Amino acid sequence: MGCKPGASLIFSFRDVQVQVEQKGCAGGMLSTMKPIQLFDPASSTYTYVLFDQSTRDALIIDPVDEQIERDLDVLREYGLKLVWTVETHAHADHITSAGKLAELAGAKTAAPHGCGIGTAGVQLAHGDTLTFGGEVLRALHTPGHTAGSMSLVWRHHVFTGDTLLIGGCGRTDFQSGSAKDLYHSITQVLFDLPDDTTVWPGHDYKGRQSSTIGDEKQHNERVTGKSEAEFIAQMDALNLPKPRRLDEAVPANLMSGQRQDAGGVLFMEPRPAAGPHAGSYAGDVTPQLAWQWVQAGEAVLVDVRTDAEREWVGFVPGAVPVAWKQWPGMTMNSGFDAQVKNAAAGKKIVLLCRSGVRSIAAAKRATELGLEAYNILEGFEGDPDAQAHRGQQGGWRRHALPWRQN
């Protein structure tokens, strides 16, 4: 392939067009656009920070829980605003810090839709893009290491997670892995990228930092010169030990790294309505549990705030608005009974308000109407802090759950 610095190549796979800029041949502007590569020695995991050089909007790929202070330092040092955290898959060897970064840095979370990471605000499908400033990251579905695994393309770089490693590839013997799928993902999807695309792997155990698609086509010991059948036979014969942190890491990573026993209370179980409310509605649930139920199709999320609050503060995509009271004057919504029955459509309902007061009143009323109604703890905005500001302590928005603002 001829070198035309700054030129764009476009190729397509499964109807997804990918635009890849070619590197400058003699070290031009484009060749300076590199990710910041960070390494976790305990798990040999690479984390990447990409950013827009003018707006300083940044995106982090595969952040590691134990390295959150380092990563926050990097953001401060470079003057970056973290817009996205992105996972290449649900990891078995380390726990992600995505949930914490959402809380501490205000990032939104994204993960491949086939990975079961229900807490991620954006569930990436093949070809989806994430923007940070003027930069674009595009997701390519590259199953095999796990069924949902994705590789992420930015400019002339590809972040391959555990799909393609330098001189190797991820294992395929657990977590819905498939050697056949991995062979296809590497040889048909990744090797279809231009040869000078820089490969940034999810791990390296020998201190190597990056490679190129061209080099991997020629020198990858697992893949080069092997037929699909030979590749599968080789992967089947690896007999690798179970990853040390599999049992701990995967469940935590399905929750963006948030531990299920946080706060010493039952985090993913409903709690019976307590105190003066005992028995008057089905129970209280954490925002995370509510979202899990909604994603599983078990419950309908009903937002009982006013139209003005949803409009000005933000809203949860897919929630059904049924105001408990309305501006002006916070008068009762006379249509509540009919609207909430209609919203439930035979399912249980989880009720969200600003801080968890109106949602209890609404849950009691819905229970009187014969519905199975739960109150979502903390509400959308959480509790006020010492300065009476909301949005700092608890609440839907601080748990890495999806929400939007008009």
Ligand SMILES: [Fe+2]
């Ligand atoms: Fe992995």
